[in-house]
Amino acid sequence: MHALANQVQRQFGPLLLAAFGLGLGLPGLSTVPGWVIPSLLATVLFFACARITPSDLERVSPRQVITFYLARFGLLPLAGWALASTVWPEGSTAVLLFLLIPTGVTTAAITGILGGNPVLALGTTAVSTLLAPLAIPLAFGLVGAGSVDPRAVGITLLAILIVPAVLYFGLARRSERLVATLQTWGGLVSIGLICTIAVLVSSAQRDRILADPVGLAGLIVLGLGLYTALYTLGVLWGRRAGVREQISWTLSHGNNNIVLGLTLALLYLTPDDVVRFVAWDIAWIMGLSAIQPVLRRVSPLPAEG
Numbered sequence: 001m002h003a004l005a006n007q008v009q010r011q012f013g014p015l016l017l018a019a020f021g022l023g024l025g026l027p028g029l030s031t032v033p034g035w036v037i038p039s040l041l042a043t044v045l046f047f048a049c050a051r052i053t054p055s056d057l058e059r060v061s062p063r064q065v066i067t068f069y070l071a072r073f074g075l076l077p078l079a080g081w082a083l084a085s086t087v088w089p090e091g092s093t094a095v096l097l098f099l100l101i102p103t104g105v106t107t108a109a110i111t112g113i114l115g116g117n118p119v120l121a122l123g124t125t126a127v128s129t130l131l132a133p134l135a136i137p138l139a140f141g142l143v144g145a146g147s148v149d150p151r152a153v154g155i156t157l158l159a160i161l162i163v164p165a166v167l168y169f170g171l172a173r174r175s176e177r178l179v180a181t182l183q184t185w186g187g188l189v190s191i192g193l194i195c196t197i198a199v200l201v202s203s204a205q206r207d208r209i210l211a212d213p214v215g216l217a218g219l220i221v222l223g224l225g226l227y228t229a230l231y232t233l234g235v236l237w238g239r240r241a242g243v244r245e246q247i248s249w250t251l252s253h254g255n256n257n258i259v260l261g262l263t264l265a266l267l268y269l270t271p272d273d274v275v276r277f278v279a280w281d282i283a284w285i286m287g288l289s290a291i292q293p294v295l296r297r298v299s300p301l302p303a304e305g
Helices: 002-010 012-024 036-049 054-058 062-087 089-100 107-113 118-143 150-170 176-204 206-211 213-237 243-254 258-268 271-298
Strands: none
Touching: 012 176, 012 206, 012 271, 036 150, 036 176, 036 258, 062 089, 062 118, 062 213, 062 243, 089 118, 089 258, 089 271, 107 118, 107 243, 118 150, 118 243, 150 258, 176 206, 176 258, 176 271, 206 213, 206 271, 213 243, 213 271, 243 271, 258 271
C-alpha cells in the first residue's frame, strides 16, 4: 500500500494536469452545488492533519516562523497588490489573493524528501494556515478589493481550514485505529479529491478557457514568473542559514496552497480571475517540478540511484 501511495504521489503533477484536461471535455458540471468544492478541500485538510504530531510543533521556532510570516504574508502581498494595481489593475485582486494563500500542506513532506528541515516547513504551513481566516479578509478589507465580502471570505476559510483541524485534533486523534487509517489512505484520497476539484473547476470554466487558449498560455507564463519570484525570494531569505533550512525557506515561500486560492476565486472573484487561477495552478505544477532538481543539487541527502 505504501508503495502504491508513493507511486501515485510522484505522479501527482501529471494526474492534476490530466484532471484539468478531463474537465474541459465534460461540459455541464457547473451545475454542481457551490458547497461541494469547499467541502472537498476541507476533507483534504482533515487528512493532512493526520501527518502532524504535537511533538513536531513543539520543535518549531516561533521567532523564525513569525518573522517569516510577517514578511511573506504581510508585506509581500500588499507590495504585490500595489504593483499589480499600477501595471495590471484588472488582475490586481487575483494577485493579492495569490500572494495571501498559505503555504501548501504538501510542503513539509516535500521538504523532507529533498533533505530540508521538515519541522521548519511544518511551522510555516501551520502558522500561515491558521492565520489565513484572519489575514486574507483583513487584506481584502484594507485594500477595498472590488466587491469581495471580507466577512464571507473569513467564514469560508474558517470552515475549510479550522473546522477540519478542530475535528481531527479534538475528536479523530483519540482513535489510534482511525489515525492509522488516515495516515495510510490520506495521501491517495487527498490526491483523488484535489483532482476532482480540478475537474469541476475546469469544467465550470470550460467555455471561457477554450475561447482564448493564447490568453491562457500567457497567464501560465505570468504564473511561472510569479513562482520564480517566490522561489527566488525563498532562496535569498535562507541564504545565511544552513542548507537544510534554505531548502525549507525556499519551499515555504513558493509552494503555496494554490487549490485553496482556486476555490476562493471560484466562490468570490470574477470568472476571469478563476481562469487566472486555473492557469496559475498549472504554473504551480510546472514550477514545483522545476525547483525540485535545483534543490536536490544542494541537498545534504545522497543522490538517488
